[in-house]
Amino acid sequence: MTDGEPRADGVARILIGDQEIQLRIGEMAIALDATYGDDVPLLVGVLNGAVTFMTDLMRAMTIALEIDFMAVSSYGAATQSSGVVRILKDLDREIEGRRVVVVEDIVDSGLTLQYLLDVLERRNPRDLRVVALLKKEKPNAIAVQVDHIGFTIPDEFVIGYGLDYAGKYRNLPYVAVLDPRIYAGE
Numbered sequence: 001m002t003d004g005e006p007r008a009d010g011v012a013r014i015l016i017g018d019q020e021i022q023l024r025i026g027e028m029a030i031a032l033d034a035t036y037g038d039d040v041p042l043l044v045g046v047l048n049g050a051v052t053f054m055t056d057l058m059r060a061m062t063i064a065l066e067i068d069f070m071a072v073s074s075y076g077a078a079t080q081s082s083g084v085v086r087i088l089k090d091l092d093r094e095i096e097g098r099r100v101v102v103v104e105d106i107v108d109s110g111l112t113l114q115y116l117l118d119v120l121e122r123r124n125p126r127d128l129r130v131v132a133l134l135k136k137e138k139p140n141a142i143a144v145q146v147d148h149i150g151f152t153i154p155d156e157f158v159i160g161y162g163l164d165y166a167g168k169y170r171n172l173p174y175v176a177v178l179d180p181r182i183y184a185g186e
């Protein structure tokens with residue numbers, strides 16, 4: 001289904017097409033609607049990568065909800081996690097007693113998510129769940145809580161649908177494997 005889509009420079013191959021992403025998000029939204037009902041969950045998007053997923057997910061949900069964002073330090077221009085996580089932008093509101101859903105673009109080593117969950121858990125939400133569009137199949141990733149996974153993908157560096165390499169490619173409508181020639185010599 002992805003064959004007809006135009007490829008940007010830097011795309012080695014398209015992994016998940018636009019329509020496939022939207023279909024899966026629809027399924028995830030139904031599951032979330034059913035979990036929260038009238039409880040007005042707070043969706044916490046992790047900037048910048050989860051912006052695309054967050055906006056599509058929230059529009060696919062039909063229950064009342066609120067949103068907020070956090071920014072944590074990412075890889076910069078590298079393709080490997082440094083393991084060092086810093087909060088660059090915190091939430092605008094208190095989450096004590098709230099039902100919180102962390103909305104992540106991708107779980108790779110799991111370090112970023114684990115750090116975020118530790119920080120948020122200390123603020124005593126009523127409950128805390130995680131929705132991630134992508135999870136890499138990585139044997140040595142840490143075991144971190146992810147309640148809903150959109151797609152499990154191979155351990156390759158991916159771009160598009162919010163995900164970047166050195167700040168670029170976020171606007172591709174699909175998820176693609178980055179051409180390794182782009183980061184050769186990194």
Ligand code: IMP
Nearest residue numbers: 049081107108109110111112157158163
């Ligand atoms: P982790 O801490 O290794 O799980 O990495 C999490 C963060 O790294 C994600 O939220 C992304 O911002 C970024 N990241 C991890 N893998 C990729 C990738 O393949 N492409 C783009 N960004 C990635």
